[in-house]
């Protein structure tokens with residue numbers, strides 16, 4: 480069942496309509512990543528849910544409790560049972576870690592000390608009670624910010640690009656710990672990001688926003704493998720995009736015969752192939768291709784190929800490779816599995 484429900488939310492700043500009817504359902508205990516390009520309205524949506532901004536229309540409710548329903552209903556942010564973790568922790572610099580975490584707890588609560596220790600343990604910082612924020616790394620500060628957010632047992636935790644200031648290796652580990660901490664407490668998470676890899680790897684639900692609306696919400700697999708439209712396909716991962724005509728469920732393309740998912744509509748339109756669907760095979764059995772560049776990442780590698788496209792124009796194709804990098808310039812390629820298909824609207 481949905482815990483967080485957003486229905487038809489609109490928000491304008493003067494003449495600029497930033498949210499144009501946002502609908503979103505987040506199941507209880509799930510983590511949703513709201514993914515979209517800069518300026519599409521992600522942070523504004525977060526601020527409306529937090530109660531920092533008043534919506535012009537629509538509703539926000541949590542656990543069936545109506546929080547926003549203009550013109551009459553606007554529950555104050557501190558009464559929403561919603562916590563916010565901002566981009567950079569925004570810890571109180573003059574308070575110890577323990578006092579930062581305890582900030583949202585009642586002063587006279589006899590369990591205060593124990594609760595702070597529990598929360599610090601949850602975010603992997605047991606024993607850090609007496610440290611000052613300035614003595615912590617960026618990743619540790621974000622963990623403390625999360626512990627502080629979780630302290631008053633919110634129903635929903637809103638995270639606004641909380642990992643953006645961290646370096647890549649740290650980001651992955653803090654991300655995993657944040658996800659584990661949210662799961663352990665049962666809080667429902669709402670993560671704003673413009674990083675598709677972060678959204679796909681961290682969230683239970685990915686909501687792709689564009690121009691003030693959610694264009695698709697689904698599991699990471701659904702959004703990646705069955706994107707709602709070409710822009711979503713391009714936004715959530717690398718793609719080879721081909722103009723094509725499908726007849727009898729098959730398209731003849733410069734990458735060979737490609738098949739969209741069964742039941743697709745024949746006609747002309749656009750096909751999307753993901754790099755991991757492209758496999759290198761012997762020259763004489765695959766589509767002839769030329770290796771243009773290779774990039775080694777350790778666990779795998781990217782190979783940029785070129786095949787002859789329409790009218791002989793070079794068509795770049797990216798593929799992932801485990802094992803040895805090709806040393807030859809000429810290879811063959813084969814595309815496996817159903818490709819995404821967007822017929823042109825007639």
Ligand SMILES: Nc1ncnc2c1ncn2[C@@H]1O[C@H](COP(=O)(O)OP(=O)(O)OP(=O)(O)O)[C@@H](O)[C@H]1O
Nearest residue numbers: 492495497515516517518519520521522523524673
């Ligand atoms: N308080 C405000 N007053 C006027 N315009 C605003 C205000 N807040 C946001 N905007 C505008 O609303 C639009 C959406 O901003 P928002 O911060 O929600 O986007 P975003 O998707 O979070 O972008 P980013 O990824 O860059 O943070 C932008 O054009 C921004 O300039």
